[in-house]
Amino acid sequence: MSIAPLTEDQRDALQEVLNIAMGQAGNSLARILDAFVELSVPRIRFVEVSMVTSTIEEFVPCSGEVTAVRQAFFDDLRGEALIIFDQNGCQDIADLMGYDDHLDVQAQQELLLDVSNVLVGAILNGVTNTLGTHLSYSAPSIMAERTLLNQIITPENVPWTHSALLEVNYSLKDRDFRSHLLLFMAEEAIEALRKAVDDFVESF
């Protein structure tokens, strides 16, 4: 099975939907961290599962260790949200949120889960509000901790043949904090997404 690429209209529309969602999530993050958040240009890619790791490496330019949080979403679109934090930036979040002391592992994990939950909730809400779809999502969980980027996913364990990868990232000026949010969707979800985007484009 192969996946048809997006048409120019579909890509343009999806890019804009992500842009709006990213802005809303970025605003939530800015409020939590009380800092100005720099937004990226959303990236969209359809790849074979064997290419997932190299695509993540391309999207996330980080040579050191990362901590990754995952959150599943389902209903109209099914997939996984993955939030990747540069290890150096993790203590930065604690700093920004006013924790004076060095956090222990558990407290830092909780903080990353909270931040992830806000980002994923805001971005999925942004997408569903614009596209008129409905999504539910699971609680976030730590997927990998202090791990090299190319080891957070084992493609052999992914039961899909193709995946859509949608990426946005957030950084702070003069700070180490940087997080990448990736949405992964399997074959069926890609077609559902395509249909939602088509319906949306046709609605005006």
Place this chain on the structure above:
Amino acid sequence: MATPITIVDDSTMSRKLMIRALPKNWDVEISQAQNGQEAMEAYHQGKADIMFLDLTMPVMDGYQVLETLQKTGLNSFVIVVSADIQPKAQERVMQMGAMAFLKKPVNTEEVTAVLTEYGII
């Protein structure tokens, strides 16, 4: 006489959404630009008495358009239309001479409110 306005956004869909959100009874001559450079060309051709300006664009972004207009004393009524809805982004563009800030996705009520506030419609 129709008011010349230019919609500046690199996304085709976003420009369509913006055009759809304009008040129905507003007499306008609409031009479109895909980046800041095209927006400045439209301005110099007299097509941009009012500009609906996105911020993140290739070639020349919205901040650069505001800077150019401000530095050269050019006079276009700029309404920024942005997905970056942080209060600080808003503050920054207002300091750079934008007259109003609309959050994406735009809706007719908010566009009408801004235009009414400034006596444009």
